[in-house]
Amino acid sequence: xxxxxxxxxxxxxxxxxxxxxxxxxxxxDRPTLIDTGGGGAESLRILGQALAEHxxxxxxxxxxxxxxxxxxxxxxxxxxxxxxxxxxxxxxxxAPVLRDPGSMLERWxxxxxxxxxxxxxxxYLDVLGSMxxxxxxxxxxxxxxxxxxxxxxxxxxxPGHSPGHLCFFDEDAGVLFSxxxxxxxxxxxIGGPDGDLxxxxxxxxxxxxxxxxxxxxxxxxxxxxxxxxxxxxxxxxEEREERILRILDEGxxxxxxxxxxxxxxxSEVLPILGKMATLERLRKLVQEGKAESATHNGxxxxxxx
Ligand SMILES: [Zn+2]
Ligand SMILES: [Zn+2]
Numbered sequence: 001x002x003x004x005x006x007x008x009x010x011x012x013x014x015x016x017x018x019x020x021x022x023x024x025x026x027x028x029d030r031p032t033l034i035d036t037g038g039g040g041a042e043s044l045r046i047l048g049q050a051l052a053e054h055x056x057x058x059x060x061x062x063x064x065x066x067x068x069x070x071x072x073x074x075x076x077x078x079x080x081x082x083x084x085x086x087x088x089x090x091x092x093x094x095a096p097v098l099r100d101p102g103s104m105l106e107r108w109x110x111x112x113x114x115x116x117x118x119x120x121x122x123x124y125l126d127v128l129g130s131m132x133x134x135x136x137x138x139x140x141x142x143x144x145x146x147x148x149x150x151x152x153x154x155x156x157x158x159p160g161h162s163p164g165h166l167c168f169f170d171e172d173a174g175v176l177f178s179x180x181x182x183x184x185x186x187x188x189x190i191g192g193p194d195g196d197l198x199x200x201x202x203x204x205x206x207x208x209x210x211x212x213x214x215x216x217x218x219x220x221x222x223x224x225x226x227x228x229x230x231x232x233x234x235x236x237x238e239e240r241e242e243r244i245l246r247i248l249d250e251g252x253x254x255x256x257x258x259x260x261x262x263x264x265x266x267s268e269v270l271p272i273l274g275k276m277a278t279l280e281r282l283r284k285l286v287q288e289g290k291a292e293s294a295t296h297n298g299x300x301x302x303x304x305x
Pocket of ligand 2: 021070072073180218219
């Protein structure tokens with residue numbers, strides 16, 4: 001299925017994300033942006049230029065729909081709202097970050113320390129300290145409908161990557177704006193401080209039940225065969241879990257050992273995020289009673305039950 005004519009895809013640069021992040025312009029009665037990118041000078045310049053190419057401008061934007069409050073997705077909100085007075089919409093569980101972006105730093109610091117990592121707010125996170133706060137105009141919940149003219153989007157709450165993550169679904173066209181829930185290539189980061197792997201997998205299963213013809217993700221290319229891609233993403237997680245179970249089958253292991261073994265030979269994975277994602281997978285196994293953790297001499301090990 002082709003990208004519908006009312007949608008314009010805008011790819012914005014973001015540090016440490018080589019393929020960048022996508023915002024979508026819905027060019028209807030009420031020009032709408034789904035996400036606004038990181039908000040850095042270059043990102044805003046490209047956003048303005050892309051809108052101009054589509055005969056629009058930042059001042060025309062009436063609605064900003066946020067998939068979630070990660071810095072690569074909402075950093076432009078302040079500037080778009082300032083220029084246009086656009087109404088900013090987001091889930092209640094993401095709103096606190098919009099109101100106080102700096103608060104995320106403390107949560108990341110805690111997540112790093114839980115994974116035994118030295119906190120270094122570089123790269124992906126270094127923008128948080130300078131991000132501008134935005135007061136949301138409307139809080140969205142699962143099942144809400146957002147009218148944009150001839151297009152109506154249904155709000156689908158898909159927690160897991162972050163607690164208040166939303167997808168936006170054009171039911172008539174079968175098009176899902178999926179944010180970071182389903183991405184075009186690679187795998188989604190599920191780990192501290194926002195991730196919840198069991199919830200994320202549930203959200204993927206839920207999307208499998210829906211009649212989606214095309215997924216427009218925030219990262220990577222459009223997905224023309226959503227069911228296959230979603231199954232592939234589920235399978236990826238299963239494989240990681242099976243690998244962890246095999247590693248623990250050898251005996252009690254600490255997080256560092258498990259993460260190194262799970263990601264052996266995968267240079268594209270940032271070691272830090274790999275470790276935090278592994279910790280979340282171990283937590284899931286403990287929660288499900290398949291593994292247990294033990295702390296001795298200040299160190300924690302995981303073993304099969
Ligand atoms: Zn995200
Ligand atoms: Zn993202």
